[in-house]
Amino acid sequence: MVTGALLKEFTRLVGANNVFTHEADRLTYSYDAAVLTPVMPAIILRPTHSEALGEVVRLCHENSIPVTVRGAGTNLSGGTIPSEGGAVILTHALSRILEINEEDLYAVVEPGVITARFAAAVESKGLFYPPDPGSQAVSTLGGNVAENAGGLRGLKYGVTGDYVMGLEFFDSQGNLVKTGSRTVKCVTGYNLGALLVGSEGTLGVFDKIILKLIPPPAARKSMMATFSQVQKASEAVAAIIAQRIVPATLEFMDNFTLRTVEDYSKVGLPIEAAALLLVELDGHRAQVEDDAQKVESICRSSGATNLRVAQDDSERDKVWEARRTALSALAKLRPTVVLEDATVPRSKIPAMMQALEEISRKHALTIGTFGHAGDGNLHPTILTDRRDKEEWQRVEAAIHDIFDHALTLGGTLSGEHGIGLAKSHYLEKETTRATLLYSRRIKNALDPKNILNPGKIIGE
């Protein structure tokens, strides 16, 4: 715990209402959505303006206190688990949308703005901010940038990082660094913004984010295709991509997931199906109609047993809402849910699906699989109980096998959930020793005291 003169300093900076040191508070911020051991921080701080944020970082640096910045804590790789004796900086009170520029199509926000609130504010101006991570109802834009969060629309619209035009952030000593611009093109200096995107709080503390906005699509169409075999659904995914169609969203759910989701959300999903594809097309009305016909024909020739087009917005929203509950629905079934994030080139989706079935059998585990099939980004979800040591060993072996298969298929450890604490020891396996050293040199140079979210991504 932080006491005495230092506690007074923090209190002076952020105000007594924004300093928390009670055990219950520290416990509250000791964990996130990843299945990892909690770590108790020493103090929780909630700065309410930029200057205080910078001064807090400076004070932590002077006193060698590790800093973990936390938005909504929805992190799935342990990125917001604090360090022993460290400070947690909450961004809730830094939640202003500073500007939505309708002429130049950008917005400037503070890091604590809730993703869905921002998307709605942008929509009310007739514009569109596409990134829609599963946790968007509670996640923050700062967290999205720190993790380079993906979402359902990644296939056509890309991920959070594709919308970051500029950043202002505090370095490890609390000095303000500005990078990027309000212009659509900028090559002034190193692209520090792009380096900070997905750096999981290890290289700087975000103060302001400049985000690109785009015109919204004129039309949308959602459809649901039912398959009697997982392989057929996954072949349909590969065929859609290979035929040069780019849906906004192309999601997959296996039978286990869709039954669980239906049980939880009661939207009328076809629980007898072996697999479901959810497709959303958007763009010009004529383009949407043409693509819809092509998608329908591909699904049918891949063996879809049923195909249903959402008749109106409410039906459409209902299905997407249901899809978004997948993790929550699965999480209710057993004490521990491990949500994996293996990603492969899109044509390898059928092979990866096959591998997941085999891994599930081999380790006698329940693995529900859903995810952004169009991106090659699957979320195999292992339902387990971490307290059961024998079963947990099988879970760990299964995770290892999942990574191995993804890499063998030319894939990657993480499509969108981050490396955090959970996967940092696998990093060298996917890349090279030199990659890890190169990354660590950057970190050491920018944060020699190692106070910015230590241990994340590149290990210790």
Place this chain on the structure above:
Amino acid sequence: MVTGALLKEFTRLVGANNVFTHEADRLTYSYDAAVLTPVMPAIILRPTHSEALGEVVRLCHENSIPVTVRGAGTNLSGGTIPSEGGAVILTHALSRILEINEEDLYAVVEPGVITARFAAAVESKGLFYPPDPGSQAVSTLGGNVAENAGGLRGLKYGVTGDYVMGLEFFDSQGNLVKTGSRTVKCVTGYNLGALLVGSEGTLGVFDKIILKLIPPPAARKSMMATFSQVQKASEAVAAIIAQRIVPATLEFMDNFTLRTVEDYSKVGLPIEAAALLLVELDGHRAQVEDDAQKVESICRSSGATNLRVAQDDSERDKVWEARRTALSALAKLRPTVVLEDATVPRSKIPAMMQALEEISRKHALTIGTFGHAGDGNLHPTILTDRRDKEEWQRVEAAIHDIFDHALTLGGTLSGEHGIGLAKSHYLEKETTRATLLYSRRIKNALDPKNILNPGKIIGE
């Protein structure tokens, strides 16, 4: 010059045919397309395979020889001007397209592949690589990535960096670093690829580049709008963007530029016009038709005196070819041509145009302006003679004024040409002292001997 044992070592690595030390060769590689003082390198090396490239870097590191990698040398900010006593590494012989993956929409290339050759190879597979820098007929993909090159299609399709999915590069010691993936989403480790994009050869030497490909648009339509006043043309640009239309290309030429281009290329440009907008729309046929009508109506209500739609591909190609000759055409008029790259938020284009006219008058200089108006990225081009000291002083004052105005309007020093040697001393002005120090810490950590293209971007 490099002699003796070291020369032997280099020769052993790349072969005698690929080592150049004659004065004429060294002179040839002492300058690039920027208006800056040439610097003689000590040796020119042309590795023909990956391993040799890595070993050359390693040997340069061991012997503290500065390394400047050079593609086509079309750089406009001095990024390929070598260091005194340094080595120039040519990438011409590393020019294989290793893979064009039609199922997963990516390609893997060596750095020396010519941009236009790559685009054509991709097109022949029914796919599309959008970045099209003005110099694409000779520029290399490695150079494009090192400079984050833009081009005419930046407005809708983004710049080179938006297509880099992964990179393999040698660090300053010649060790291979791998970053990114063949998957569309990847958050495995720091986004080193994005940091290397636009880092102008200062942080690593590219070995392989993984580039994203997309399906080509189904239809295209090009049109040319003539205006009797520059302001009206620039207002039309702002209005097109504000009305949520995203043309593939939206180019501007002032009267001086279009007369010069017409004189050079004889394609029938309207030489009496004060300004010309060249617009290309692409996408689904119905979308293109709808947008074309809107653009036409905006241009007319902004006061366009004439509007011509290209009737076929050959007419279309002729106009774009003419546009691409703008720099060459202007360069013939006087001994020295300074091509600037000021970029502003798009709604500020009218104000920037106005400022450029005033700057031209104030310093009694000929400034032709053309560029990617839709991106807010103008190329004011000063025609001068560097040997005329008095005039050159006025040129330098005008450049200073151009930067000042761009920054005042919320813009940036460089949209796409890079910082190089030419603008590194302006960097702190746009950002902060902390930004410069942050950048230098990265450079020092990754290249402690400062052998990778020293002095570029972040100064000495």
